[in-house]
Amino acid sequence: MSQLNDPDYVREQYATETNLETRRAVWQPTADGLDPATEALRAIDRALVGDAHVLEVGCGTGVMAEQINALPGVTLVAVDFSARFVEMTAARGVDAREADICYLPFEDASFDVVFAGWMLYHVRDLERALNEVRRVLRPGGTFVAVTNGNDHLAELRIEAGKTREITQFSSETGESVLRRRFADVRRHDLETRAVFGDHAAAQAYLDSAPNGGELPFFEGEREYAGHVTVFEAR
Numbered sequence: 001m002s003q004l005n006d007p008d009y010v011r012e013q014y015a016t017e018t019n020l021e022t023r024r025a026v027w028q029p030t031a032d033g034l035d036p037a038t039e040a041l042r043a044i045d046r047a048l049v050g051d052a053h054v055l056e057v058g059c060g061t062g063v064m065a066e067q068i069n070a071l072p073g074v075t076l077v078a079v080d081f082s083a084r085f086v087e088m089t090a091a092r093g094v095d096a097r098e099a100d101i102c103y104l105p106f107e108d109a110s111f112d113v114v115f116a117g118w119m120l121y122h123v124r125d126l127e128r129a130l131n132e133v134r135r136v137l138r139p140g141g142t143f144v145a146v147t148n149g150n151d152h153l154a155e156l157r158i159e160a161g162k163t164r165e166i167t168q169f170s171s172e173t174g175e176s177v178l179r180r181r182f183a184d185v186r187r188h189d190l191e192t193r194a195v196f197g198d199h200a201a202a203q204a205y206l207d208s209a210p211n212g213g214e215l216p217f218f219e220g221e222r223e224y225a226g227h228v229t230v231f232e233a234r
């Protein structure tokens with residue numbers, strides 16, 4: 001188990017919104033104006049047929065949950081195992097509950113769509129988590145998952161003396177992992193951009209997670225490439 005999916009680390013990392021918000025703030029769309037959250041929202045919207053029950057797992061501060069909740073005909077439940085994030089998501093008018101993806105407190109086949117954004121790489125038991133997703137999805141329902149590739153911010157990490165971040169659910173491995181449970185898996189790869197106003201902003205990003213490294217000083221603004229995939233499975 002790496003630190004990234006050590007439950008104690010994950011709980012501490014997301015006990016408050018500070019780390020997540022430091023990282024979210026730097027992301028800019030691709031050169032052709034696409035961003036992964038909007039693409040994931042489109043995938044969710046495409047999967048809706050009439051009134052639909054949607055589950056978001058690992059909802060964080062609830063930014064995406066608020067947008068899913070506003071889609072016509074959607075009844076949304078959002079879960080996260082951070083009590084603070086559940087409180088923040090509920091404040092956006094979403095039915096938000098504390099739960100672990102590995103132990104979802106829902107009946108079999110109770111959702112038409114499940115969404116997991118940037119969270120499967122944090123789960124201690126990925127197989128169990130995906131079994132739970134499959135269990136609560138109705139047959140023919142859609143699972144939308146977003147994750148990063150191995151080269152996501154690799155240049156930044158390497159300049160800071162670290163290596164690429166290889167995770168258990170990445171752009172590289174996600175498709176084969178999902179094909180074990182879903183007959184139809186589609187992917188949309190996006191080259192995003194992290195724009196840091198100055199060296200301090202880039203170092204703060206690295207410091208928002210442990211083992212981030214020390215970035216040699218630079219003047220002015222810098223941009224680093226991100227690699228993200230939106231998976232759509234049914």
Ligand SMILES: C[S@@+](CC[C@H](N)C(=O)[O-])C[C@H]1O[C@@H](n2cnc3c(N)ncnc32)[C@H](O)[C@@H]1O
Pocket residue numbers: 010014020057058059060061079080081082085099100101102116117118119122123124
């Ligand atoms: C990188 S954040 C992403 C948050 C949000 N989806 C977003 O895109 O802003 C990962 C989220 O997953 C949650 N999380 C991690 N492991 C979890 C688990 N086993 N069950 C439920 N939530 C979990 C964390 O608390 C955190 O909110």
